[in-house]
Amino acid sequence: MPAYILKRLILMIPLLIGITIICFGVMHLAPGSPTDLETQMNPRASAEAKARLRAMYDLDKPFHQQYFLWVKKLAIGDLGRSFSSDHRLVADKIIERLPITIVINVLSMILILVIAIPLGVLSAVRQDTLFDRITSVFVFIGFATPTFWLALLMMILFGVHLDWLPISGIRSLNHEYLPPAEAFLDLVKHLILPIALSAFGGLAGLSRYMRSNMLEVIRQDYIMTARAKGLSEWVVIGKHALRNALLPVITILGLSVPGLIGGSVIFETIFAIPGMGQLFYMAVMARDYPVVMGILFIGALLTLIGNLIADVSYALADPRIRVA
Amino acid sequence: MAEDFWKRFKKNKMALMGSVIVLSLFAVSFLASWLAPYDPSEINLQEVLMPPSTSHPLGTDQLGRDVLSRMIWGARISLKVGFAATGVAIFIGTILGALAGYYGRWIDGLIMRFVDIMLCFPTFFLILAVIALLEPSIWNIMIVIGLTGWMGITRLVRADFISLKERDFVLAARVIGASNLRIIFVHILPNAMASVLVAATLGVAGAILTESALSFLGIGVQPPTPSWGNILTAGKDNIDIAWWLSLYPGLAILITVLGYNLLGEGIRDSMDPRLR
Numbered sequence: 001m002p003a004y005i006l007k008r009l010i011l012m013i014p015l016l017i018g019i020t021i022i023c024f025g026v027m028h029l030a031p032g033s034p035t036d037l038e039t040q041m042n043p044r045a046s047a048e049a050k051a052r053l054r055a056m057y058d059l060d061k062p063f064h065q066q067y068f069l070w071v072k073k074l075a076i077g078d079l080g081r082s083f084s085s086d087h088r089l090v091a092d093k094i095i096e097r098l099p100i101t102i103v104i105n106v107l108s109m110i111l112i113l114v115i116a117i118p119l120g121v122l123s124a125v126r127q128d129t130l131f132d133r134i135t136s137v138f139v140f141i142g143f144a145t146p147t148f149w150l151a152l153l154m155m156i157l158f159g160v161h162l163d164w165l166p167i168s169g170i171r172s173l174n175h176e177y178l179p180p181a182e183a184f185l186d187l188v189k190h191l192i193l194p195i196a197l198s199a200f201g202g203l204a205g206l207s208r209y210m211r212s213n214m215l216e217v218i219r220q221d222y223i224m225t226a227r228a229k230g231l232s233e234w235v236v237i238g239k240h241a242l243r244n245a246l247l248p249v250i251t252i253l254g255l256s257v258p259g260l261i262g263g264s265v266i267f268e269t270i271f272a273i274p275g276m277g278q279l280f281y282m283a284v285m286a287r288d289y290p291v292v293m294g295i296l297f298i299g300a301l302l303t304l305i306g307n308l309i310a311d312v313s314y315a316l317a318d319p320r321i322r323v324a
Numbered sequence: 325m326a327e328d329f330w331k332r333f334k335k336n337k338m339a340l341m342g343s344v345i346v347l348s349l350f351a352v353s354f355l356a357s358w359l360a361p362y363d364p365s366e367i368n369l370q371e372v373l374m375p376p377s378t379s380h381p382l383g384t385d386q387l388g389r390d391v392l393s394r395m396i397w398g399a400r401i402s403l404k405v406g407f408a409a410t411g412v413a414i415f416i417g418t419i420l421g422a423l424a425g426y427y428g429r430w431i432d433g434l435i436m437r438f439v440d441i442m443l444c445f446p447t448f449f450l451i452l453a454v455i456a457l458l459e460p461s462i463w464n465i466m467i468v469i470g471l472t473g474w475m476g477i478t479r480l481v482r483a484d485f486i487s488l489k490e491r492d493f494v495l496a497a498r499v500i501g502a503s504n505l506r507i508i509f510v511h512i513l514p515n516a517m518a519s520v521l522v523a524a525t526l527g528v529a530g531a532i533l534t535e536s537a538l539s540f541l542g543i544g545v546q547p548p549t550p551s552w553g554n555i556l557t558a559g560k561d562n563i564d565i566a567w568w569l570s571l572y573p574g575l576a577i578l579i580t581v582l583g584y585n586l587l588g589e590g591i592r593d594s595m596d597p598r599l600r
Contacts, residue, residue: 018441026453144582146533148540149574152560160564167563262448266537270560280449281541284456292453300444307444 004315008308019300020074024067027293079294084286090294094276098298101268101275104191105260108199109253116203117249120210124245125237127215135207142204148266151197155270158193166190168272194271201263202256209252213245220244247318254310258303332594339590345583353400360393365548373566383568385558391568394550395576401551402532402580405466409531410524412470417477418520422508424478425485432482439475447472451534452543460543469531477523484516518595525588529581536577552577 061069073080079090123132159167166189178186217223218241226240227233264277272278276295283291333339352359361381368388376383382391424435450472458464488494489512497511538544539553540560547554552573559570 014437015441015444018437019444022441022445026450026457140582140585141578143585144529144578146536146574146577146581148537149556149570149577152556152563152570152574155563156567156570258444258446262446265448265452266541269541280452284452284543287456292456296445296449296453299446299449303444303446 001315005312008311012304012308015304016301019297019304020071021067023293023297023300024070026296027289028063028066074297079297080290082283082291083288084283084291090290093279093291094294094298097274097276097279100273101261101264101277104195104198104267104273104275105264107191108195108202109256109260111195111199112202112206112256113249113253115199116206117210117246120207121214121237121242121245123207124211124214124218135211139204139208142200145200147197147201147263148270150200151193151267151270154193154197165193167193169274190271194267194273198260198263198267202260206249206252206256210245210249213248214241217241217245247314250310250314250317254307257306258299261299261302329594333590336590336594338586339594342583342585342587342590345579346587349399349403349580349583352396353403356396356400360390360396362390362393364389364393364397364550366390373562373569375566376568382572383566385555385569386562386566391555391572394555395552395573398550398552398555398573399576399580401462401545401549402535402577405462405469405535405545406528406532406584408466409469409473409535410527412467413473413527413531414477414520414524415474416470417474417523418481418513418516420474421478421481422485422513422516425482426489426504426508426512428486435478436482439478442472442475445472448534448537451538455538455543460538460546462545462549465535465538465544469534473527473530473534477520477527480519480523481516484519485512488512488515522588522592522595525584525591529584529588532577532584533581536573 070080077091079094081087082090082093119135123135126132155167158165169190218237223236223241226236231240261277264275265281266277267273268275268277269281276298279291280295282288283295366389368384371380371384371388373386374380374384374388380390380392382395385391385394420435420439424432451468454468454471455464458468485508494507494511497507502511535544536551536553536556539551540556542554542557544553545551555569555573559566559573562569
């Protein structure tokens with residue numbers, strides 16, 4: 001097993017290098033110099049000040065040197081300083097906003113699993129029944145629904161008309177004066193809609209995937225053997241079939257990481273959640289390149305880690321992978 | 325073979341429903357100037373945020389513009405973006421996939437590693453980052469959505485090429501002295517187009533969804549040009565007073581995306597079973 005993990009880690013190196021090249025390349029696609037934005041609004045910026053600013057961001061050096069300097073800093077966790085007026089470290093800005101984004105994504109992933117797996121298994125076991133057809137229709141509609149639109153509708157329904165749930169931020173204004181239990185409840189109420197909607201996006205895909213996996217597995221010989229042994233249908237499906245149909249789901253979860261992270265931009269912007277997605281959106285709007293570049297890199301890194309965890313868990317669950 | 329395809333296609337309810345939706349959307353986009361009851365950018369400050377009525381079937385927006393007319397013109401925008409972005413993705417994906425599958429070895433390794441790297445980025449992050457650098461114009465959006473959506477097509481085309489290049493007709497072409505490029509583009513590629521067609525149809529749906537999300541966030545199609553996404557932005561700004569601004573454009577996106585998805589799956593199911 002350690003050998004397998006080592007192999008996976010080594011395979012990650014070229015990907016990591018590629019990621020840094022793309023991050024760096026994308027940011028230098030910009031016409032002109034990134035610091036133009038900071039100086040063009042300021043008529044008092046002298047040529048000398050501009051040069052100093054360019055030197056501060058290493059923009060006075062040749063392209064490849066800039067890249068190596070950037071990677072060198074990256075290696076020690078230095079993502080540079082934000083262009084915004086506070087000039088804070090990009091790494092600090094991201095770290096303080098990362099936890100809420102990860103909490104929302106992990107919870108919505110759990111929600112996806114809890115709903116999609118039983119749904120997929122049931123529609124496979126009851127293939128071509130009314131239940132299967134109805135879920136198929138829902139899956140098709142789910143695929144086509146823009147989740148940000150659904151978020152708007154839910155905000156109108158639960159926030160405006162029924163007034164059950166708050167629609168903005170992660171805590172109420174009087175949050176600080178609430179006793180701990182109520183403060184927690186307040187947080188939960190704020191997170192219900194974002195988590196539910198973020199989960200909705202992945203639900204259709206996973207349940208359909210689960211269904212086709214299950215359909216494939218229940219046609220295998222060992223399932224027939226299990227039935228022939230006289231095992232109850234419950235044991236055949238729940239124990240023999242499900243465990244094998246669940247395996248590829250691990251990979252799918254790993255693959256869904258970039259989608260979830262990307263989606264957080266939309267949810268965090270709609271629901272005004274102070275997470276990494278919202279920071280990214282604000283940085284994009286303000287053309288705060290160091291922050292954009294930093295988050296782009298962190299987003300890709302999280303994906304890479306997600307895939308690694310998925311691969312390793314798959315190997316733990318399925319001995320055939322380890323040997324091969 | 326084509327006859328068999330049509331036979332199966334005509335029996336496929338999903339495919340037919342998808343075709344009806346997609347063809348209607350084409351009709352609406354081409355006839356926008358005749359169908360729209362009002363000028364989509366005509367501002368009328370006397371009729372701001374009017375709920376749906378007989379004179380404005382889907383209400384008016386915050387500047388008193390007719391929502392139905394804006395949605396009809398928005399259909400044209402989403403069609404344009406969907407097709408152009410998918411075109412870019414197909415172009416890149418097909419060429420890279422063909423090269424990787426046909427030549428194999430280090431070319432294949434290089435291209436597929438590039439695909440892996442691109443897949444590490446949350447697509448939406450990458451699109452936003454590039455849009456932040458360039459101006460958010462409709463052209464840039466088409467190109468950027470296309471530039472971030474070719475990886476799946478590359479994998480498909482590569483897989484097709486790997487199996488097709490071993491076939492006898494390729495050997496025959498080589499025997500009569502056809503060049504590599506001729507074999508790739510004239511002999512193998514047409515045989516790989518079936519799966520590309522399915523991917524393209526589904527890709528249009530994805531591109532339309534992405535465009536609407538970008539426009540909704542204010543970094544896509546810019547007002548006053550109407551798009552379904554930017555009408556929804558107005559819906560969010562007036563969420564407590566004007567539900568019609570939120571409901572209808574989203575419904576239009578849903579139906580459109582559903583149409584392309586149904587058509588794509590319908591085409592796939594109607595294809596020669598051997599190609600599936």
